[in-house]
Amino acid sequence: MLKYLLKRLGLAIIILLGASALIYLLSMLMPADYIDNQTSAALQSGAMTMEDVMRLKELYGLADKSIGGIAKSYITWLKSTVSGDLGFSFLYGKPVTTVLSEYIWISFMIAFISYILQIIIGIPMGIKASVSQYSAYDYTVSVFAMMGTALPSFFLSALLMNVFAIKLGIFPLQGLTTATTVFAPDAHLQILLDKVWHLVLPITVLTLLNVGGTMKFTRTNMLEVLNSDYIRTARAKGLSEKVVTYKHAFRNTMIPLVTSLSGMLPGLFGGAMITETVFAIPGIGYMALRATRQGDIPFIMGYNMFLAALTVAGMLISDIMYMVVDPRVKLS
Amino acid sequence: MGLLNIFKRKKIEGIDNTMYLTLRDERRISKENNKIIKYYERMKARKNVPEEEYLTQMRDPNNVVEFENLHTYFFTDVGTVKSVNGVSFDVPQGKIVGIVGESGCGKSVTSLSLMQLVQAPTGQIVEGSIRYKANDGKCYEITKVPRDKMLKIRGKDISMIFQEPMTSLNPVFRIGEQMDEVVLLHEDGMTPESAKKRSIEMLRLVGIAMPEKIYSKYPHELSGGMRQRVMIAMALSCNPRLIIADEPTTALDVTIQAQILELLREIKEKINGSIMLITHDLGVIAEMADLVVVMYAGRIIEKGTVREIFHSPKHPYTIGLMKSKPSGKTTDDRLFSIKGQVPNPINMPDHCYFYNRCDRAMEVCLGEYPKLIQFSPTHFAACYLYDESRLSGDDLAKE
Ligand SMILES: Nc1ncnc2c1ncn2[C@@H]1O[C@H](COP(=O)(O)OP(=O)(O)O)[C@@H](O)[C@H]1O
Ligand code: SF4
Ligand SMILES: [Mg+2]
Numbered sequence: 001m002l003k004y005l006l007k008r009l010g011l012a013i014i015i016l017l018g019a020s021a022l023i024y025l026l027s028m029l030m031p032a033d034y035i036d037n038q039t040s041a042a043l044q045s046g047a048m049t050m051e052d053v054m055r056l057k058e059l060y061g062l063a064d065k066s067i068g069g070i071a072k073s074y075i076t077w078l079k080s081t082v083s084g085d086l087g088f089s090f091l092y093g094k095p096v097t098t099v100l101s102e103y104i105w106i107s108f109m110i111a112f113i114s115y116i117l118q119i120i121i122g123i124p125m126g127i128k129a130s131v132s133q134y135s136a137y138d139y140t141v142s143v144f145a146m147m148g149t150a151l152p153s154f155f156l157s158a159l160l161m162n163v164f165a166i167k168l169g170i171f172p173l174q175g176l177t178t179a180t181t182v183f184a185p186d187a188h189l190q191i192l193l194d195k196v197w198h199l200v201l202p203i204t205v206l207t208l209l210n211v212g213g214t215m216k217f218t219r220t221n222m223l224e225v226l227n228s229d230y231i232r233t234a235r236a237k238g239l240s241e242k243v244v245t246y247k248h249a250f251r252n253t254m255i256p257l258v259t260s261l262s263g264m265l266p267g268l269f270g271g272a273m274i275t276e277t278v279f280a281i282p283g284i285g286y287m288a289l290r291a292t293r294q295g296d297i298p299f300i301m302g303y304n305m306f307l308a309a310l311t312v313a314g315m316l317i318s319d320i321m322y323m324v325v326d327p328r329v330k331l332s
Numbered sequence: 333m334g335l336l337n338i339f340k341r342k343k344i345e346g347i348d349n350t351m352y353l354t355l356r357d358e359r360r361i362s363k364e365n366n367k368i369i370k371y372y373e374r375m376k377a378r379k380n381v382p383e384e385e386y387l388t389q390m391r392d393p394n395n396v397v398e399f400e401n402l403h404t405y406f407f408t409d410v411g412t413v414k415s416v417n418g419v420s421f422d423v424p425q426g427k428i429v430g431i432v433g434e435s436g437c438g439k440s441v442t443s444l445s446l447m448q449l450v451q452a453p454t455g456q457i458v459e460g461s462i463r464y465k466a467n468d469g470k471c472y473e474i475t476k477v478p479r480d481k482m483l484k485i486r487g488k489d490i491s492m493i494f495q496e497p498m499t500s501l502n503p504v505f506r507i508g509e510q511m512d513e514v515v516l517l518h519e520d521g522m523t524p525e526s527a528k529k530r531s532i533e534m535l536r537l538v539g540i541a542m543p544e545k546i547y548s549k550y551p552h553e554l555s556g557g558m559r560q561r562v563m564i565a566m567a568l569s570c571n572p573r574l575i576i577a578d579e580p581t582t583a584l585d586v587t588i589q590a591q592i593l594e595l596l597r598e599i600k601e602k603i604n605g606s607i608m609l610i611t612h613d614l615g616v617i618a619e620m621a622d623l624v625v626v627m628y629a630g631r632i633i634e635k636g637t638v639r640e641i642f643h644s645p646k647h648p649y650t651i652g653l654m655k656s657k658p659s660g661k662t663t664d665d666r667l668f669s670i671k672g673q674v675p676n677p678i679n680m681p682d683h684c685y686f687y688n689r690c691d692r693a694m695e696v697c698l699g700e701y702p703k704l705i706q707f708s709p710t711h712f713a714a715c716y717l718y719d720e721s722r723l724s725g726d727d728l729a730k731e
């Protein structure tokens with residue numbers, strides 16, 4: 001297993017390298033780069049000349065767009081990345097790592113709460129559906145789960161915003177704080193509550209989007225386990241259906257559940273680009289979308305490498321958790 | 333013609349004819365099934381059923397279990413599978429009853445019916461009775477016993493050993509935990525310590541050399557033979573009156589098979605219980621059983637003592653089995669070298685089910701299903717060859 005983990009890690013590094021090169025190339029080839037975006041107005045009004053623009057591009061390292069030039073600047077980027085320096089964000093004017101560490105927390109909070117909700121709602125529903133397979137409950141739950149999974153997040157967000165924010169006015173429409181209210185600087189509790197209030201709808205959207213998947217996954221795995229020989233043995237022992245389901249069956253279903261759910265943990269730092277943007281929540285996903293639109297290459301690269309690293313971490317955690325929950329898999 | 337068959341999606345082969353199901357048939361079947369299943373499930377889920385409703389009398393007080401005209405059906409999407417179709421036999425106290433027959437003939441479903449473990453909701457006992465005599469002298473009608481009461485019988489009075497030792501133990505719990513569970517569940521006044529003592533004692537009883545060590549192992553760390561011993565130990569731990577062993581040696585290799593059978597026999601002597609031994613291996617039956625039940629396509633075609641079945645088999649199917657009995661032991665069904673196919677349980681003919689494979693089939697055999705003919709107080713077979721009323725009729729002239 002240790003060897004397997006190392007192999008997975010090695011493979012992950014190769015994939016990371018490949019992915020970073022590809023993203024770098026694509027970002028460099030975007031038709032309008034950061035400087036073009038920033039200077040187009042000035043250029044048109046005549047406040048800047050083409051030479052000024054080129055000088056700026058030179059300064060930002062965006063001048064040479066030949067393959068050789070891109071390769072050279074990629075290698076420069078790679079070197080500093082390996083040493084832990086993700087460079088300076090064009091758009092935000094700060095080191096990329098600083099921007100990341102500032103904005104991931106709000107994203108993580110939203111994602112984590114919805115992750116917990118997804119678990120405490122999805123798993124019991126999945127179990128119940130599997131125990132009463134083909135019952136009305138099973139069908140109802142499956143249909144709702146499918147709807148949640150199939151709806152695009154922007155649509156679901158818009159729907160909830162329309163109903164709960166605009167029509168009913170229960171929740172705020174967008175943002176993280178109420179702009180019209182001024183809180184005393186020491187009213188920490190009120191400020192916190194105000195934030196929580198703003199986060200209810202986005203968290204609901206994320207939960208609705210994901211809970212169906214968890215529920216279906218639980219149901220499928222439970223059904224498989226419930227059909228196995230050792231469940232028949234458990235019943236033949238005279239155990240009640242409750243013990244059979246929640247002890248003997250669920251303990252086995254936990255193996256795939258824990259493996260996949262723990263693998264999602266690191267990803268919670270990655271942000272939910274679309275939902276955050278629709279709700280105008282200054283999380284990392286929202287920042288990344290803005291940076292991508294503007295061609296902020298250091299940030300795009302930094303963010304994507306961060307996501308990739310999270311994915312790798314998720315993979316490793318999931319492998320390790322597999323070892324923890326399944327006695328048949330051992331480290332050696 | 334081919335175009336018409338688009339609507340006939342499922343083909344069901346019988347001996348006499350081939351049925352096709354159209355979409356409309358399927359919908360009708362599914363609707364009928366739902367109705368039937370709902371009825372039986374509601375019956376089973378009843379709470380606080382008065383005892384009188386499921387207490388009964390044994391026909392013969394020497395029996396532990398009596399099956400009478402048992403019908404267990406599966407209501408599937410393609411039709412009703414008559415897995416057990418009118419089975420009657422007794423399991424006397426302290427005896428080993430061997431049930432033999434080809435794979436799919438309903439042996440497992442018969443035994444699962446006794447445990448109320450037929451896969452619900454599709455599988456239901458629709459007719460007949462299973463009487464069980466408990467230690468306290470009470471007789472239960474298993475087909476009517478409510479679920480919660482059944483939990484007290486399962487695993488305690490009647491325990492079961494399954495075919496696949498590799499998959500019959502829960503992979504995520506240690507052997508000890510799985511064994512203690514039964515004891516703690518059924519025996520009053522057990523503490524975790526005393527349960528552990530009992531489990532280890534049981535492991536020792538089934539010939540496991542280092543029971544303390546095995547106690548704390550996971551199933552995957554044991555060999556198939558060891559696991560089957562663990563299953564037997566578990567089945568024994570609450571002093572059952574009846575052990576159902578459903579092909580306990582089929583998945584094991586030959587030397588281990590012999591050891592496990594020997595163990596079962598020893599244990600039967602020790603606990604003075606009965607064993608229902610299910611197998612498709614006649615060799616096993618000859619060695620172990622006192623009484624033999626031969627099943628074919630959900631019915632009993634012959635039953636008798638081991639002597640009667642092996643020395644004077646009556647039914648052409650049993651006779652065929654005896655002829656094809658291999659000298660060595662095989663682990664699959666190839667020992668049934670009688671040509672032809674078992675009829676599909678969804679599309680059963682109206683006559684003797686063995687007709688298409690029988691080398692002595694006659695015209696009368698196409699009549700109604702043959703009745704059981706008695707040869708001795710214990711020996712019965714269902715075949716027209718021995719039907720006196722037929723012999724006295726016009727067929728007699730032909731012979
Ligand atoms: N859960 C089930 N659903 C539908 N049909 C079943 C089910 N279990 C068993 N059967 C059918 O019942 C018949 C008897 O099966 P079984 O008792 O397992 O045979 P065996 O004699 O090999 O133990 C077979 O034809 C099988 O297809
Ligand atoms: S009843 Fe006829 S077909 Fe059936 S086993 Fe006897 S002889 Fe053969
Ligand atoms: Mg079987």
